Amino acid sequence: MKNTLVVVLLSLFSLTGSSQITTDTLLVGYTTAPPFVVQEGELLEGINIWLWEKTARDLNLNYKLVPMRFRDMLDALKNNEIDVSINPLTITSERNKSFEFTNSYYAAHSTIAISEATTLEKFIGFLKKFFNQDFLKGLFALLMIIFLFGLAGWYFERKENPEHFRSGKSGIWDGMWWSAVTLTTVGYGDKAPKTKMGKISALVLMFGGLLFISGLTASIASSLTVNQLSSNPEGFMAFKDRKVGTIANSGAMEYLNKHFFKDVEAYSGVIAGLQDLKEGKITAFIYDEPILKHRIQEDPDLSSLQILPVKFDVQFYAFGIASKHSELEKQISQHILTITETQEWEVVLNEFGLTDI
Template identity: 65%
Template structure:
């Protein structure tokens, strides 16, 4: 009987310690505008506002602790802090190591690249004409003009000397007639009169129509591929490029799962965006609202642009250690109440945020 009582007492102690929360909550954060904005020692932003509303109802004192992103996640796992008010993306891997409150915002990741100058775009367009496929098509076009020009002159030089001079200079007449016929210009200044000349003209006209159509499509395709390689607009276009993101972020996990191999990680957004500007990496991939806000507010980053690429839909929440389930329930309940109020939409608009 005593053993049973001791065992029950031990289990009760474990349960009590598992739910133990510091008298003064340690609230970890790292700047992530517009959710957490640090300005001259003062904190602002959507998440700061939301936490203050929640803290009023919890009724416990708290202390703000600034940390870098990786250390903050580690502290959540070990219980070094009681809550993180950063916009943490809810993922299956993180849920195994920490608790999440109810999600309060949904967004997605996007891609930031350096803007391409007008001159660079023009040079890219010009280079598109000098790829192998285009040069092959151009060579074939000249060859067809040469062959049918010679045939036209050969068949017409005796019976049609006014249009195709019988001397070797008449070869130029044949080339001119072949070129205007092939390109469907048809000036009408030269026309065949012999049977073989007319047959050659028919083959040239119908064959030329098909060839010019194919050549035009090939040139357009070549220019499009060249432009896409320099201004990629698809998520998969970056798999073989050097990109960057935040270490231990949801985006970093997403890139690993989608076989991105050349990924550099950064402790915060600004160093990554700066490397994009300097050309050290081709793109920086991270949460769209954070990237958008940073580029708009930082004049040194105005040369960067967000591509119209959206991937990895994310749901943001506060994070807590696994031992703080009761505190998580309290915070989640208050978050739901705030989100159902009209004030929530007003605050979102104030910080320039719009949910998916």
């Protein structure tokens, strides 16, 4: 009889404990992160808001939304001061030591936002790339060939061909002119050698010049391509030695630190970072692609910014749950998994212009 009474009491206690999960008022922290959490005045909307409201409604969860700064929200979740964070939190090993994560509901890449260069800046950049050391070396060699063969042509022709190669300084200029038009295969025909040595010089200049011009053109083209690739902002590692920005305590910040980025400015919000990017205080802002795209598309003041076609570091988003709510985490995780497998979830993503990877 006593054993039966103990079993009944334990069962009642267990039921009371499990029902407490659904009857207590949960403190749910959030901070704006469009398109996942969008706040316009007192109105809250976005993908995460929809997902949380449906989950809470289906599981009969009582909750109170608490607006917080991102860093404060993470600290509060870590210290069990709030119960849930419904922001798109990237699942990382470091965060997982401090609080629980639900099943992931969305995956996205990090990307890079830069300030689009003006037409004048693009032109100046092209000139800097074109007039590089290799180009100047080639130009100097070209001028030396023109000078030497022009001088040789004048020397061999000055006596027997004075009508084409005059004497003195004027004749030297005639030699330079003949050498230049011969080397470049223009061949005006206004000046031509008559002597044997003059014709031999012309042959060497024509065939040797043809090879030299071809090599010089290929060298300049190759140099421009290499310079373009090495300074191409579409490459992630091209920004390693530049000043970049990202969100403090974010997955992107952790990723940049792991890849030894030297000059990273940490921001509390995306807008502040993009504004500094627009003003030229940083060269790039690195963060989650859907959030950056939404901010730039929705804010006319940021229209001069662009997203580079580069993706890296897959981010898996989930809700954060305080470590004291392990049973709650299991319930929410299972329900999120159920929701994200429905057609309704695809419709919600499409409404905000998103597709899962």
